[in-house]
Amino acid sequence: MRSPGQSQLRKNRRSLPDHVYHVTATTMARMPAFTGSAAFAAARSFHEVPTCSDARLIAWVLMPDHAHWLVQLGANAGLDDVVTRLKSGSARRANEVRGLRGRVWAPGYYEHCLRSESELLDTARYICANPVRAGITASVRDYPFWNTIYL
Numbered sequence: 001m002r003s004p005g006q007s008q009l010r011k012n013r014r015s016l017p018d019h020v021y022h023v024t025a026t027t028m029a030r031m032p033a034f035t036g037s038a039a040f041a042a043a044r045s046f047h048e049v050p051t052c053s054d055a056r057l058i059a060w061v062l063m064p065d066h067a068h069w070l071v072q073l074g075a076n077a078g079l080d081d082v083v084t085r086l087k088s089g090s091a092r093r094a095n096e097v098r099g100l101r102g103r104v105w106a107p108g109y110y111e112h113c114l115r116s117e118s119e120l121l122d123t124a125r126y127i128c129a130n131p132v133r134a135g136i137t138a139s140v141r142d143y144p145f146w147n148t149i150y151l
Contacts, residue, residue: 014113015073015078015079015080016073016113017073017074017075018072018073018074018075019072019073019113019114020058020070020071020072020073020113020114020120021069021070021071021072021073021079021111021112021113021114022068022069022070022111022112022114022123022127023068023069023070023071023079023083023109023110023111024066024067024068024109024110024111025066025067025069025083025086025087025105025106025108025109025110026065026066026105026106027065027066027104027105027106028103028104028105028106029106030065030066030106031065032064032065033064033065033091033094033104034062034063034064034065034067034090034094034145035064037097038093038094038097038098039062039064039094039144039145040097040144040145041093041094041096041097042062042090042091042093042094043062043090043144043145044093045086045089045090045092045093046060046062046069046086046089046090046147047147048089050085051085051086051089052071052077052082052085052086053074053076053077053081053082053085054074054075054076054077055071055072055073055074055077055082056071056072056074056149057069057070057071057147057149058070058071058072058120058124058148058149058150059123059124059127059128059146059147059148059149059150060127060146060147060148061127061128061130061131061143061145061146062090062145062146063130063131063134063136063145064136067086067090068126068127068130069083069086069127070114070120070123070124070127070148079111083109083111087104087105087109090104090105091103091104091105121150124148124150127146127148128140128146128148130146131143131145131146
């Protein structure tokens, strides 16, 4: 079932090879699906080669009820395909660990195409600092569900 704003998320969406996108996706009803071993399993799925096709994850953070990905598209897969792979792979792994079935992620996602190189580092920092801003941890170093190529 789609929410009323779902179609608005797709208007004017383009998927440009080699461009970098900041993507945010939420869980169904913002339920905290990614905690404990389910979060570890889901986070591992982000590094599996088939998950992203030829796209590259520049930075990501997995929160209990949402995720942020900074992804640079390659030539072979569009943004919708990459996000579908990220969401389905992480949901499958989390459900396996929890012994559950069914949807984990809400339909759709928000995206923003970065327009300049200067936005890259700022956006990566924003993504990785999400657990600190949410009050989950005092330091991102203490939060296990994030990564960036800028380490």
